[in-house]
Structure formats: structure tokens, C-alpha cells
Amino acid sequence: MNEPDLSDLSALVAITETRSFRAAAKVRGVSASSLSDAIRRLEERLNVRLLNRTTRSVTPTDACTQLLERLKPAMGEIAGALDALNSFRDSPTGTLKLNVPIIVARSILPPIVNRFLLSHPGISLDILASDTFIDILAAGFDAGIRYDESIERDMIAIPIGPRTQRFVLAAAPDYLDTHGTPEHPRDLINHACIRHRFASGVSFAWEFEKNGKTVKVTPKGPLLASSIEVELGAAIAGLGLIYTFEETITPAFQSGELVPVMQSWWLSFTGPRLYYPSRNHMPAPLRAFVDFIKSDHKLSLA
Template sequence: MERPDLSDLDAFVAVAHARGFRGAATARKVSASALSEAVRRLEARLDVRLLNRTTRSVTPTDAGARLLERLSPALDGVAEALDVVNAYRDTPTGTLRLNVPGIIARVVLPPIAADFLKTHPGVTLEVAVEDSFVDVLAARFDAGVRYEERLEQDMIALPIGPRVQRFAAGAAPAYLASRGVPRHPRDLLEHACIRHRFPSGSMPVWEFEQDGEIVRVDPKGPLVSTSVDMEVGAALAGLGVLATFEELLAPHFKSGALVPVMEDWWQPFSGPYLYYAGRRHVPGPLRAFIDFVKARREN
């Protein structure tokens, strides 16, 4: 049997992990047809079907699952071996793949990423924005950014961005003029509230805190969305009270387009962490980013 091409094996792993050709193509910046052809070529050389394809999903066959189990660490080893060369360069080169939630992509990562890429012009940064929980290693990311309660136990966590954040609440002046100003979290049960739903389908209750007292409310309102842009726009239009990250509302508080409400009840929480596997080789671009984040915090 002719030995398969390494690029075809890599294409199979990418598609199997992504559970689809389009997702893998987006991550690898190649066409879905090129990946499809590579997998077909690999299956022909091995004379066995590796992937079950339907219009809705792509899943490994039994043979494909066994190959994936053995092949993934082998390809990781090849990448690690090649990355050793980075130690002999003045600056690392390669791609750094991060998975971050939307709030991080909006207000935390942009200034850090801009300074990092200016310092390390040989690195390409790829950022995937997902608010749902993601196993960064299984999804082939180098690292992720999440909040403390979302960290996996076997990962190393490095503080990144602000160490304390708050959930804030606000509404448009016209709304407050017509409906009154809530003074206590339970007052929100009598107000129109704009809610956020995560991609998982969950819609957490609003939590407020004052002098150790925690109050949770589940208010109703005219809009539920997975888009913070939609939610902020609705609040600006006077549709109701919005509770979300303070950083998203602060510019509108400053301009007067929104008015803070119940500020003495805004709950603080720990800031985000960069997390990565501690039991494997750290690629050059990731090592450079870790060192950069550490140095930035010390300055």
C-alpha cells in the first residue's frame, strides 16, 4: 500500500475534529472542496471509509475513530518538532489560535493583540469567538480565554485583562421617565427588561449584590437575544432595562444615552484568564504570547 500523504492525514484530522468540511475549511483557510478531495484520496489509498457524510453532519466511522485516536497525537508531535526551530529565531513565527468569549473579543483582547502583533510580526493570530464552553485542545486551539468558573482543572490559568469586573444595569432616560427608576433588584419584576440567551439555550437569572446580600431575579421583557449589539440597541431605543458587562454600557453612561440604575447593587466578579495545557509542549507563538501577557501585567 502506498504511504498516504501527510497533508491528507492532516486534512482528515481537521475535518474529523470540526465535524464538517466547512468548519475545517474556515479554520484552515482552505476550500471545503480541497479538504473533501484530500479525504477521498486518503480513503482510496487506505481502501476504507473514514468518515460518514450526511447533509447535516460528518462523523468518523469506527475505522476513522481508531485512526483519529492514534493520528492526532502523532501530528501534534510533528508540529512540536517543527516548532523547536522557533527557538533559533530572534522572534517566533507561526500561527496562534485562541478561543475567546464575545466580551473578551470586544473590550479585553484588542489592545493586547495589537501590541503583541507589533512586537512579534512573524506571528499570525487567529481568534474564534464563542460564548459556549469549548474544549480548546480537542478543537485544536492553542489556548482560550474564559472566566474562573469555566476553567478546566488540568489547565494553567494566567490572568489577562482587568482583575475585577462588574455587571451593570441601565436604561434610557425616556424609559425611566415613563416607568420610574428601580431602586431594588426586585423592582425589576415590574419593569420591562432586555435579556441575554447563550448559544447553549440557557438564560441566567440576573444577580445583584450589596453588603453580602445576594438577590437573584428573573425579570421579563420585550426582547431576548444572543446578540449584545441587539440588546444594547434595544436599551438605547428605550425598550427597557439592560443588565450586562459594565464595559459595554460605560460609553453610553458617559454620553448620557443610558442612565445607571441600582449602582450600589452592581455585582463584582473576577476578571478573565488565559488558559492552556500544562502537560504538553508550548508552541513558540503561544510561549511568546504568555510571556507578553505576563510582562504587560508587571508593567
């Protein structure tokens, strides 16, 4: 029997982790048909079926499960051995894949990314901005950025960017002149509100806090959108109040197109965190990024 090709075995691992030829192909940057060919070669060389395939699912056979129990640790050791070569270079090399929220990609990451890439010319960043919660490992990412409430407890997490952020309420001066200025969250029941819909389809209640007291309001209004650009445009046009990240609103405050409303009730919360799995062999690009973030934080406090 000819020895299986290492790349074919790696393809098998990717397919079983994602349970999808298409998803595994996306992770590996190849076509789904090439992965299908890899599995066909493996099954022919090993003379055993490895995957049960239907139009809706891909599941490992018992033989495949037994193979993977011994194969995955070995593949991890190989990846670690190859990655260890980075210690002999002046600068680490490789690609770091990150999954981040849209607000972080828009308002927080750009200066961090620019400084990191300038100081690590051998590393490439592959960033997907999405508000959809995913299993970063199954989707082929090295790390993700999220807020505390959505980070799984078995992950290592470190702060990145601002340590605290705020949601701010704002409206166009013309809107307030016409409809009056709310002074308490309950007043919003009688106002037009511009709402945000997340990728999951959910539109959350607006939460406010003052002197330890929390008030939630279910907003109503003329617009529900998943685009902050559309929402901001509507608020500037005087269609209603908007409640969103301070970083998003600041330019409109500076131009006078929007003005702050109910500032004493604005909600503060912990800033985003970079999270990644605990590994014996952390990929060199991820290790470099983690070290950079920690060092960048120390400099910002100095």
C-alpha cells in the first residue's frame, strides 16, 4: 500500500472539523472538488471508507474517527515543528486569520493593524469582519475579537483597543426642535427610534444606566436596518433618535449634524477582547500579534 500523502491527510482533518467540503475548501483556500479528490485518493490507498456523505451532511465513519484520534496530535506536532523554524528568522512569517465584529474593524483595528504590519513585514493578516457568532476554529480562524458576553470560557482573552466603550443616544437638531428632547428612557416610547438589526436577525432592546439603575426600552420607529451607514443617514436627516457605539457617532457630533441626548443615561461597557484557544504550539503569527497587543497596551498606559 502506498503511503497516504500528508496534504490529503490534512484535507481529511479539515473536512471532519468543519463537516463540510465547501467550508473546508474555504479554510484551505482550495476548491471543494480538489478536497473530494483528496478523500478519494485516501480511501483508495487505505481501502476503507472514511466519510459518509449525503447532500446535507458529511460525517466520519468509525474507521475515520479511530484514525483521527491518532492523526490529529501528530498533525499538530508537525505544524508546531514547522512553525518553530520561525525562531531562526529575524521576524516571524505566515498568515494570521482573524474574525472580528464590524464596529471593531471600522473604528478600532485600523491603527493597530497598521502598526503591527509595519513592525512585522513577514506576516500577512486575513481579516473577516462579521457580526455573526461562529466557532472560529471550525471556520479556520486563528483568533477572534468579541465582547465579553460572547466569548467562550475555554478561550484565552486579552483586551484590545479601548478598555471601555459607550453606547450614545443622539438626534439631529431639527428632530429635537420638532419633537422635543427626551429626558428619561421611558420618554423614548413616544419618540421615533432608528433601530439596528444584527446578522442573526435580532434587534435588541436599548439599555440605559444611571446611578446603578438599569432601564431597558423596546424602541419603535420608521427604520430597522443592518447598515450603520443607512441608520446614521436617517438620523442626520431628522427621522429619529439613534443609539449606537460612540465611535460611530463622534464625527457627526463634531460636524453638528447630530447632538447628544440623555448623556447621563449612556451605557458604558467593557471594550473588546482578542481571544484564541489555549495551545501548546501557538502559531508564530498569532504569538507575535498577542505579544504586540500586550506591548501596545503597556505603551498606551505609560
